Amino acid sequence: MHERDENILVVEDDVQICRFICYALKQEGYNYQSVDTAQGALESIVLGHIDLVLLDLGLPDFDGMEVIKKVREWSEIPILVISARDQDREKAAALDNGADDFLTKPFSATELMARIRVAIRHLRKNNGNYSSTVLTKDDLKIDLDKHLVYLGESELHMTPMEYNLLALFFKNIGKVLTTRYIIQMIWGAGYGEDTQALRTLMAGLRRKIEANPAKPQYIVTEIGVGYRMKDI
Structure with a gap:
């Protein structure tokens, strides 16, 4: 032991x-x-x-x-x-x-x-003052300095909102983020709680990073609570 x-x-x-x-x-x-x-x-x-x-x-x-x-x-x-x-x-x-x-x-x-x-x-x-600007999860990689996202060797085209959402998950990998928290971080505290807008944004992001969006490899839904980027 x-x-x-x-x-x-x-x-x-x-x-x-x-x-x-x-x-x-x-x-x-x-x-x-x-x-x-x-x-x-x-x-x-x-x-x-x-x-x-x-x-x-x-x-x-x-x-x-x-x-x-x-x-x-x-x-x-x-x-x-x-x-x-x-x-x-x-x-x-x-x-x-x-x-x-x-x-x-x-x-x-x-x-x-x-x-x-x-x-x-x-x-x-x-x-350890973890400050790397290039974060990876399996084949998915994000460069926070250059605002670039790669899946394998291919660069992915991201809208600004999709990029911000993915960066938020990478910075909190393994952690459950509530819908309320995500909305505040992406749209601002005064935006309200329009969960449909978040679901639409998430669907677009998943289509780009997931081989099968119905069975996500990277970002999973915590039903009734929010989303989590897998760490294990």
């Missing part, structure tokens, strides 16, 4: 689930600590050297959604929400408030570890 450098905070008040998560982390060689309250989570994040937070929303003192809001006032530490709340609006709210990912209970240790690996890759890129 390879011992890892990352320190993970588990915020979970269900004893059995907490034990399950901690056991899975231990098996993978992660350093971890656990707390069972929102206040305990905030104190640990402030006082400790925490690299990733696994956060339950249904905590006994106050809602985990408030933890996300408070932490995002001063920190960009990755937050993976783990919750029994499976409503799309709850997932969207957590992501809009600053969570990086959302995992619905029940879940397998395999899926949990995959989500953790994605979050840690993002963490390492940020800590």
Whole structure:
């Protein structure tokens, strides 16, 4: 078992689930600590050297959604929400408030570890001042300086809106982006919530980058929430 450098905070008040998560982390060689309250989570994040937070929303003192809001006032530490709340609006709210990912209970240790690996890759890129202007995902490549997109060896013609949308996904690869967030980033905060415009733009982008737009290889739909560019 390879011992890892990352320190993970588990915020979970269900004893059995907490034990399950901690056991899975231990098996993978992660350093971890656990707390069972929102206040305990905030104190640990402030006082400790925490690299990733696994956060339950249904905590006994106050809602985990408030933890996300408070932490995002001063920190960009990755937050993976783990919750029994499976409503799309709850997932969207957590992501809009600053969570990086959302995992619905029940879940397998395999899926949990995959989500953790994605979050840690993002963490390492940020800590390493990841500033490459050429980003790649399989055969798809974007040059942020030259505003060029390639699929394999072929350059793709993109409209300005399609390019901006693809660049947004590349900068947040592996992360679920809500429709509300995407609309604000592409059209501006005052645009409203015209999801049809986003669906039309997404359809055009997929026709250019996907071999089969009905079964996307790069950008998948998170039903009721938004979209995610695959990382794994």
